[in-house]
Amino acid sequence: xxxxxxxxxxxxxxxxxxxxxxxxxxxxxxxxxxxxxxxxxxxxxxxxxxxxxxxxxxxxxxxxxxxxxxxxxxxxxxxxxxxxxxxxxxxxxxxxxxxxxxxxxxxxxxxxxxxxxxxxxxxxxxxxxxxxxxxxxxxxxxxxxxxxxxxx
Numbered sequence: 001x002x003x004x005x006x007x008x009x010x011x012x013x014x015x016x017x018x019x020x021x022x023x024x025x026x027x028x029x030x031x032x033x034x035x036x037x038x039x040x041x042x043x044x045x046x047x048x049x050x051x052x053x054x055x056x057x058x059x060x061x062x063x064x065x066x067x068x069x070x071x072x073x074x075x076x077x078x079x080x081x082x083x084x085x086x087x088x089x090x091x092x093x094x095x096x097x098x099x100x101x102x103x104x105x106x107x108x109x110x111x112x113x114x115x116x117x118x119x120x121x122x123x124x125x126x127x128x129x130x131x132x133x134x135x136x137x138x139x140x141x142x143x144x145x146x147x148x149x150x151x152x
Contacts, residue, residue: 001026001027001081001082002026002027002028002029002078002079002080002081002082003023003026003027003028003029003080003081003082003083003084004028004029004030004031004074004075004078004080004082004083004084004094004098004103005019005020005023005028005029005030005031005084005085006030006031006032006083006084006085006091006094006095007032007085007086007087007088007091008032008033008052008053008087008088008089008090008091009032009033009034009035009037009038009052010035010037011110011111011112012086012087012088012110013032013037013038013086015086015108015110015111015151015152016030016032016084016085016086018151018152019084019086019108019151023084028045028046029045029046029047029048029078029080030045030046030047030048031047031048031049031050031071031074031091031094032047032048032049032050033049033050033051033052033053033090034049034050034051034052035052048070048074050067050070050071050090051063051066051067051070051090052090053067053089053090054089063090064090064093067090067093068093068097071093071094071097072097074094075094075097075098075101075103080098080103081103081104082103082104082105082106083095083098083103083104083105083106084106084107084108085105085106085107085108085124086107086108086110086151087107087108087109087110087118087120087121087124088110088118088119088120089119089120091120092120092123092124095107095124095127095128096127099127104129104130105124105127105128105129105130106128106129106130106131106132107121107124107125107128107130107131107132108132108134108151109121109131109132109133109134109138109142109145110134111134111135111150111151111152113134113135113138114135114137114138115135115137115138116141117138117141117142121142122141125142125144125145130146131144131145131146132145132146132147132148133145133146133147134147134149134150134151135147135150
């Protein structure tokens with residue numbers, strides 16, 4: 001079984017790296033945004049890079065379209081059975097395309113979201129096969145989500 005671990009950079013990537021022990025016996029690869037923080041991943045793991053996608057950036061639409069095509073290419077090339085994500089922004093296209101292609105989608109809402117849902121979480125919740133929250137207070141927003149504690 002091949003697994004795609006996908007997240008934006010920063011705290012989302014730190015959370016995603018906490019999942020490695022659970023998937024290390026499977027073939028897996030990362031998809032993340034290219035940044036100074038994510039560069040070190042390529043020294044240890046197979047990594048694909050997306051363009052960093054900020055909603056307030058004037059190039060948002062161009063970057064999003066580029067990331068959609070990159071995501072499609074990655075899914076066709078790697079053909080993972082499962083996509084696990086901790087969010088945010090740039091991961092939505094790969095999750096949505098993955099669902100369209102019959103992949104299992106597992107989403108872990110950000111540890112930083114204690115009292116309100118994230119935009120990516122709200123979108124992915126509608127089609128995720130498994131949805132996990134790290135705070136019980138989020139059950140109000142995600143009634144079908146599973147609480148298993150935090151990744152930290």
